[in-house]
Amino acid sequence: MTVKPARARSLSVEDRQSMILDAVTPLLIEHGQGVTTRQIAECAGIAEGTIFRAFDSKDELIRAAMDRQLDPEPFRRDLAALDLSAPLEQRVRAMVTLLRRRFAKIFALMSSVGAMGRPPSHDVAHEFTGLLAQVLAPDLARLAVPPARAAQVIRMIALAASVPHITAGAAFDDDELTALILYGLIGAQAQPNATL
Incomplete structure (x- = not known):
């Protein structure tokens, strides 16, 4: 007697939408709005009609x-998960990595698809700066500027390093950016009365 395999449980609309969204993002970066529903279905491992049961x-x-x-929200969760007891250098590198990953994906999508969806709000940018400042706050005594200002610099540098049009030339990696943020171009600030 053969036993029929159990039928896979059917996905909720939300789960189906999430699975399709996971598949479509890299396709949008590669093909822009010209991506076909057939390509999306193949990538998601579903029938093409399933897309239209999840999206109109x-x-x-x-x-x-x-x-x-x-x-x-995912970026907020990632920042909140950072270990505040880790050395400052590790926390700054983690912030650079998280910011660059977010900025790079958003800019890749916007370059391929165009500006669709809601634009990032100014309030979110300020909120992110505040969250980054909280991650820096345990090392207030080591910072040459207030945590909010340091967070603003980190965010600006990570943003600029994530936009290919701005970085013209060799790409920066997270370690190099972290070192530049922490130690600057000359490694230490010159003393006002130093002799040359």
């Missing part, structure tokens, strides 16, 4: 993918 149209799917990447 391809445009709605693309907007949902953009909104997902612009959603600040």
Whole structure:
């Protein structure tokens, strides 16, 4: 007697949407809005019709993918998970890595797809600066500037290093950016009365 394999449980609409969004993001970076529903279905391992049971149209799917990447909540969770007892250098590197990963994906999508979805708000940028400052606060005595100012610098440098049009030339890696943020270009500030 043969036993029939159990049928896979059906996914909720939310789970189906999430699975499709996971598949579509890299395709959008590669193909932009020209990506086909067939390509999306093949990448997600589903039938093409399943896309339209989760989303009303391809445009709605693309907007949902953009909104997902612009959603600040995953970044908030990643920052909150950073170990505040870790050395300052490790925390700064972690911040640089998280920021660059977020900025790079958003800019890659916007370059391929265009500006769809809600634009990042100014309030979110200020909130992120505040969250970064909290990660720096345990080392207040080591910082040459207030944590909020240091956080602003880290965010600006990570942003600039994530945009290919700005970095023209050799790419920066997270270690190099972290060293530049922490130690500057000359390694230490010159003393006002130092003799040359």
